[in-house]
Amino acid sequence: MPVINSIAAMEPEMREWRRWLHRNPELQFDLPKTAGFVADKLRDFGITEIHEGIATSGIVAIIEGQGDGPTIGLRADMDALPILEASGVEHASETRGKMHACGHDGHTTMLLGAAKYLAETRNFRGRVALIFQPAEEGGGGGAVMVDEGVMDRFDIEQVYGIHNAPNFAEGEFFTTPGPIMAAVDTFHIDITGKGGHGAMPHDTKDPIVAALGIGQAIQTIVSRNHYALDELVVSITQIHTGTADNIIPGTAYLEGTVRTFDPQVQDMVERRLRQIVEGQAASYDVAATCRYERGYPATVNDADKAAFAAKVAADVVGADKVTPDSPKEMGAEDFSYMLNVRPGAYLFLGAGPGPVLHHPEFDFNDTIAPLGASFFARMVETAQPV
Template sequence: MPVLNSIAALEPEMREWRRWLHRNPELQFDLPKTARFVADKLREFGITEIHEGIAETGIVAIIEGQGDGPTIGLRADMDALPIEEASGVEHASETRGKMHACGHDGHTTMLLGAAKYLAQTRNFRGRVALIFQPAEEGGGGARVMVEEGIMDRFDIGQVYGIHNAPNFAEGEFFTAPGPIMAAVDTFHIDIVGKGGHGAMPHDTKDPVVAALGIGQAIQTIVSRNHYALDELVVSVTQIHTGTADNIIPASAYIEGTVRTFDPAVQDMVERRLNQIVAGQAASYDVSASCRYERGYPATVNDAEKAEFAARVAADVVGAGRVTADSPKEMGAEDFSYMLESRPGAYLFLGAGAGPVLHHPEYDFNDAIAPVGASFFARMVETAQPV
């Protein structure tokens, strides 16, 4: 079955919703305008059970189907990013320093499109829980919603999510059984030395040289402490120090990211970071400390649900346009918390050529919104047929 005709007919309306959201980006949990827009649309669709204020600005809306049955969860993230937009589009962000650079405006629109269709047709048993989530970009909004009990409160038995994927074929789906996205951790290293004049380094304890040594030594974690065929990324992404060409500063700061799929590998990286920082600090005669923050866990699809989601996607776009065994990627996603709580699957939807995610020139491709909405709708109708 191709994109549902009634959802295809919603495309102009969905484009308007998406572009309103794009013009009005909000960050993390602070989404008053976005949440109000979503709730107002749901009420327009005739949905009466709308639970607001979950995880501050999150929403769970319930649509009742025909007769008794289970509850299936569909999730969309709503927050934007702290990026100055440079897309030049007519509907560009109207708020300086904030933009929808990851397509969450499109994800919200896809779920709204599915909501309107499902509220009109109700061609399913049981219930569907529409999960509109804040704070995917660093705030862990999915974790907060799970901790606030949405899975038990609304008796959600399985849960699904979609993310757009620039530079993958437009309208094609990608998913996989098991791990699909990595866990993400962050390390912070503070180095304290003794500052002084750049012409008199013998009177200082130089934190810049120590930072360079630590940064270089960190690279050996992947190359010398880890089995080469297991996935691991350790990247130094920030070094901050110094104020002038003739001053040796008193301190330096290093930050970076770690991407893994195995908790044992996380443990190894954390241990080696602390050992390297301590050893390098001693060798450069400075003091240094390392703080290791564990972030989102790996996103792990339930194998059976991933296979089912791929079959539903094939019903929408054709079997030749669905990859059911896509390679893992080292990006991260807080939908992982929902998948830890309930079986389900996460899929990517190709958006065609264009700037990558988190780029200031990025803009969601409105043409794929009906595809995603049709997938969500068909997922409900196929999982819980009348």
């Protein structure tokens, strides 16, 4: 079964939807225009059961198939990023400082395309739950939707999601059984010393020297406290301190990210961060505190569902364009919360060469939208055949 012909014929229409969404980016849970656009399209498709306002701006729409059967969930994220767009495309963001730099406009479009087809054909048993989620980019909208009971409320038995993948072969699918994306944590380190004149450091307690020492020591967590063949990333991503060349400041701040797959490794990193901060602070005669925030858990595919998803993808694009056991990656996704409560799978869809995700010049490749929509539709028809 190749790309569904009626969905392929929808490509110009889907491009219009996607580019409207791209011009109108919104952040986190505050998605009135985006959610309104999605709900209007769903009504245009003849879908009558549309539940709005879940997790503030999320939507779950139900399409009834032919006869009794289970409910399968399909998810797309809708939110953009706080980035100043520099793509130069005609459909660039019209809201300064906000842009769809991760392709969520494309993900929403793919699910809308599948929704239109499924609402017209209804060639499946049971029901489809179309999950349009807010706040993937740091807000944990997936967790909020789960906490608000969408899986139980709509009796969803399994759930699937797709993410576009720049610089992977265009039109190829990638997934894997088990962990596919990492857990993400954030650490915050506040250092308080004693400021003074840059020419008289002996009268100060320099937080910059302490920050440098702490930063260097943190690098030993991966190199000296962790088994080299297990996946772990610890990166310092922000350092803020100082105001002038002749002033030693009184405070410094460090922030960073931790990416893991094993909860025991998470525990080790948190423990070592606190020990390093405490010990280094004492050695530099400053005060320092470490705040460690647990973020999205690892995204873990159900092995059977991942194999099934790979088979469906092969039906759409051909087996030679599907990698069913791709390497896991250190990015993170709040689809993990949905997979924590229901079996399912997360897949990547290659978008071809171009700027990476979260880059100010990024733009979703519209030619892959019919592939993603066809995958979603075939997933339903194959999982719940009439």
